[in-house]
Amino acid sequence: MYAQLVETGSNKLKTLDEMSPEERQFQERINDEIKIEPKNWMPDAYRKTLIRQISQHAHSEIVGMLPEGNWLTRAPTLKRKLQLMAKIQDEAGHGLYLYSAMETLGADRDEEIDKLHDGRAKYSSIFNYPTLNWADMGTIGWLVDGAAIVNQVPLQRTSYGPYARAMIRVCKEESFHQRQGYQILLTMMQEGTDDQKAMVQDSINRFWWPSLMMFGPSDENSPNSAQSMAWKIKRHSNDELRQRFLDQTVPQLELLGCTAPDPDLKYNEETGHYEFGEIDWQEFFDVVKGNGPCNRERIEARRSAIDSGAWVREAAVAYAAKRQRKAA
Amino acid sequence: MADWPLFEVFIRSKHGLNHKHVGSVHAADRCMAIENARELYTRRNEGVSIWVVPASEITASSPDEKEPLFDPSNDKVYRHASFYKLPKEVGHM
Numbered sequence: 001m002y003a004q005l006v007e008t009g010s011n012k013l014k015t016l017d018e019m020s021p022e023e024r025q026f027q028e029r030i031n032d033e034i035k036i037e038p039k040n041w042m043p044d045a046y047r048k049t050l051i052r053q054i055s056q057h058a059h060s061e062i063v064g065m066l067p068e069g070n071w072l073t074r075a076p077t078l079k080r081k082l083q084l085m086a087k088i089q090d091e092a093g094h095g096l097y098l099y100s101a102m103e104t105l106g107a108d109r110d111e112e113i114d115k116l117h118d119g120r121a122k123y124s125s126i127f128n129y130p131t132l133n134w135a136d137m138g139t140i141g142w143l144v145d146g147a148a149i150v151n152q153v154p155l156q157r158t159s160y161g162p163y164a165r166a167m168i169r170v171c172k173e174e175s176f177h178q179r180q181g182y183q184i185l186l187t188m189m190q191e192g193t194d195d196q197k198a199m200v201q202d203s204i205n206r207f208w209w210p211s212l213m214m215f216g217p218s219d220e221n222s223p224n225s226a227q228s229m230a231w232k233i234k235r236h237s238n239d240e241l242r243q244r245f246l247d248q249t250v251p252q253l254e255l256l257g258c259t260a261p262d263p264d265l266k267y268n269e270e271t272g273h274y275e276f277g278e279i280d281w282q283e284f285f286d287v288v289k290g291n292g293p294c295n296r297e298r299i300e301a302r303r304s305a306i307d308s309g310a311w312v313r314e315a316a317v318a319y320a321a322k323r324q325r326k327a328a
Numbered sequence: 329m330a331d332w333p334l335f336e337v338f339i340r341s342k343h344g345l346n347h348k349h350v351g352s353v354h355a356a357d358r359c360m361a362i363e364n365a366r367e368l369y370t371r372r373n374e375g376v377s378i379w380v381v382p383a384s385e386i387t388a389s390s391p392d393e394k395e396p397l398f399d400p401s402n403d404k405v406y407r408h409a410s411f412y413k414l415p416k417e418v419g420h421m
């Protein structure tokens with residue numbers, strides 16, 4: 001999930017009777033599936049939680065460009081390079097749609113970006129893993145964007161209007177990402193040398209578990225879920241989405257002719273679902289806390305992009321001022 | 329970047345419909361706002377025309393006044409085609 005462990009500031013749900021008249025009206029609106037728009041009254045905690053969730057989602061899109069950017073200059077063909085560039089540009093776009101939605105809640109973009117840079121704001125744990133071979137570009141598109149789609153499709157119906165509308169735009173573009181990724185892997189598996197096929201399997205081995213972790217902790221360890229679900233800024237539980245992702249992904253894995261690094265993975269005829277082994281939650285929490293393989297490198301790259309781009313922003317302002325003077 | 333003004337972006341799709349609000353961009357001025365809007369909202373031929381409007385220039389109705397504001401049209405059912413019941417023989421009209 002692109003937004004993991006979003007604090008809601010409450011572990012206990014209020015009943016309609018315990019709410020103030022304003023709050024009750026607000027909650028009933030949500031229950032009736034009527035969108036909350038920027039100028040509507042909303043509880044402070046809803047606003048704060050949404051700012052946290054949307055900014056975390058936006059940061060994930062922006063930081064998510066970095067692992068792929070690593071392979072732009074190393075893409076095997078010009079065609080693959082153009083495709084990868086288009087995909088990365090989309091991720092920038094997704095980040096910007098989301099920052100724009102976040103600003104409708106009164107949040108300041110620069111301030112939220114500062115929070116990312118000094119570690120107060122989080123982003124998806126998945127982007128703290130390195131991209132070590134070309135097959136990783138395929139695996140990221142297939143697994144990481146695939147997991148993101150499973151998470152984002154229900155968010156198109158989230159209760160906050162600008163967020164839901166941003167998600168609709170994002171989802172329209174994501175399926176290109178997943179298909180281009182899967183096609184990279186298919187090509188390597190069907191036309192590649194033994195070494196290239198081994199690269200695909202190695203890449204899947206490294207990204208399999210982190211992709212399953214993207215949906216966040218299991219339901220019994222998600223204290224904020226109940227409130228987020230009541231507000232409909234989260235529409236399905238972490239485990240439910242993880243299962244959905246797994247069920248659609250395993251047949252695709254088999255079609256590739258690859259395996260998952262999970263000896264316990266098996267199909268359950270009775271339930272119609274795939275079962276999987278224990279997730280290493282310690283690893284997940286370590287990465288979220290900032291101790292993944294690339295956390296420091298990612299944040300450093302973001303900081304340096306902002307700092308070394310300062311002169312461009314200053315020049316743009318100076319140029320705009322000059323243009324205005326000339327027009328006057 | 330937030331010290332660059334915010335512009336609301338409206339796009340007209342190819343199909344000749346009205347410009348439709350799609351989101352916002354920050355830009356140093358309106359020319360740059362058009363360029364940023366093009367990069368952000370029309371990467372796949374979504375539009376044939378872009379409007380950008382400084383967000384500060386938009387006047388919006390207040391949601392709290394929704395009822396009194398839209399009240400005048402609430403009791404005028406005769407403004408709708410379905411109000412007029414016609415015999416079947418008239419066919420589609």
